[in-house]
Amino acid sequence: MPEVILNNSPISARQDQNILELAREHDIEIPALCYHPALSPAASCKLCAVEVKTPDKPFQIKLACVTKVKPGMEIKTESAAVYEARTTAFNTLIRYAPESEAIRDLARKFSIDLGPTPDECIRCRLCIRVCKEVVGADALGMEKRGSENFVVPKEGNECIGCGTCANICPTGAIKMKDRDNIRYIYIRDEIISQNPLLRCEACGKYFATSKFLNLVQQREREAQHPELKEQHNYCPTCAKLLSDKTKLSP
Numbered sequence: 454m455p456e457v458i459l460n461n462s463p464i465s466a467r468q469d470q471n472i473l474e475l476a477r478e479h480d481i482e483i484p485a486l487c488y489h490p491a492l493s494p495a496a497s498c499k500l501c502a503v504e505v506k507t508p509d510k511p512f513q514i515k516l517a518c519v520t521k522v523k524p525g526m527e528i529k530t531e532s533a534a535v536y537e538a539r540t541t542a543f544n545t546l547i548r549y550a551p552e553s554e555a556i557r558d559l560a561r562k563f564s565i566d567l568g569p570t571p572d573e574c575i576r577c578r579l580c581i582r583v584c585k586e587v588v589g590a591d592a593l594g595m596e597k598r599g600s601e602n603f604v605v606p607k608e609g610n611e612c613i614g615c616g617t618c619a620n621i622c623p624t625g626a627i628k629m630k631d632r633d634n635i636r637y638i639y640i641r642d643e644i645i646s647q648n649p650l651l652r653c654e655a656c657g658k659y660f661a662t663s664k665f666l667n668l669v670q671q672r673e674r675e676a677q678h679p680e681l682k683e684q685h686n687y688c689p690t691c692a693k694l695l696s697d698k699t700k701l702s703p
């Protein structure tokens with residue numbers, strides 16, 4: 454039975470045992486995603502890096518799943534060099550699978566920061582600017598979470614559900630969905646607003662939120678729009694058809 458030192462404790466290992474199994478038997482956690490005891494090891498994830506010293510060689514980084522214990526071996530599962538090797542391996546894996554929560558959870562467990570989960574947002578702030586400068590609702594802002602800024606709904610925001618942010622977003626990070634008579638605007642899994650939709654008075658289709666139509670009417674009143682005679686809630690298609698018809702009639 455090989456006698457080894459694992460994290461400063463002398464222990465006995467089984468013949469031909471690999472370091473990963475030895476550590477697990479002693480409740481020492483080493484991240485490992487590509488290892489399965491029933492299969493031959495492939496050493497592909499590279500997460501199981503540990504530092505190993507043998508009687509004839511100084512400490513060096515080895516993969517625990519493919520390194521067999523040897524008598525007199527000294528093994529460190531936590532050290533600056535191990536942390537660095539793990540960080541590199543985690544960053545390689547997250548490039549392959551950027552949205553993998555399994556990888557992110559495991560990295561967090563070993564205190565490795567992989568940055569934010571991609572949310573399609575390039576932080577151009579077009580959505581924030583248009584909402585403030587053109588719509589006037591000022592419903593969106595930036596918030597620092599961890600090391601990154603994120604577009605978020607402002608607290609107590611007055612989103613009117615116009616969808617201008619979703620339309621202007623160059624990457625489609627902000628989404629707008631009309632389901633039944635509700636318009637949802639959201640980014641990632643965060644709802645920015647859910648507003649009831651009104652039906653077009655001509656065709657009956659749900660087409661805009663009441664808050665948005667109120668704003669349009671208020672702006673028209675303020676501008677004393679010359680064509681403003683009667684307030685109607687027509688969808689853009691019906692509004693055009695009806696206006697063309699008015700122009701054609703004698």
Ligand code: SF4
Pocket residue numbers: 573574575576577578579580581604618621622623624625626627640
């Ligand atoms: S959500 Fe879209 S518009 Fe807003 S900052 Fe991100 S990429 Fe730009």
Ligand code: FES
Pocket residue numbers: 484485486487488495496497498499500501516517518519
């Ligand atoms: S567990 Fe993946 S390389 Fe060791």
